[in-house]
Amino acid sequence: MIKIKSKRILAIIILILILFSNFNNFIYATEIKEANIIDRGQCEFNLQYWNEQTGAWHYIITHYATYNEGGK
Secondary structure, eight states, rough: OHHHHHHHHHHHHHHHHHHHHHGGGOOOOOOOOOOOOEEHHHHHHHHEEEEETEEEEEEOOEEEEOOOSSTT
């Protein structure tokens, strides 16, 4: 009984690993040798953290940047 359960668990783990290895092919990246990065300004203040030293909340400033290739 224990051998059967351990074989099933092992088979499920192997199946999950096989499925995750198949998702590896869905990454599409290209090399950019030269880019025209455009600063589109600051985003809304939506990220914050608690600073122990000052005893206050501080916002994380984020910027929105875009890259255009061929007008797209």
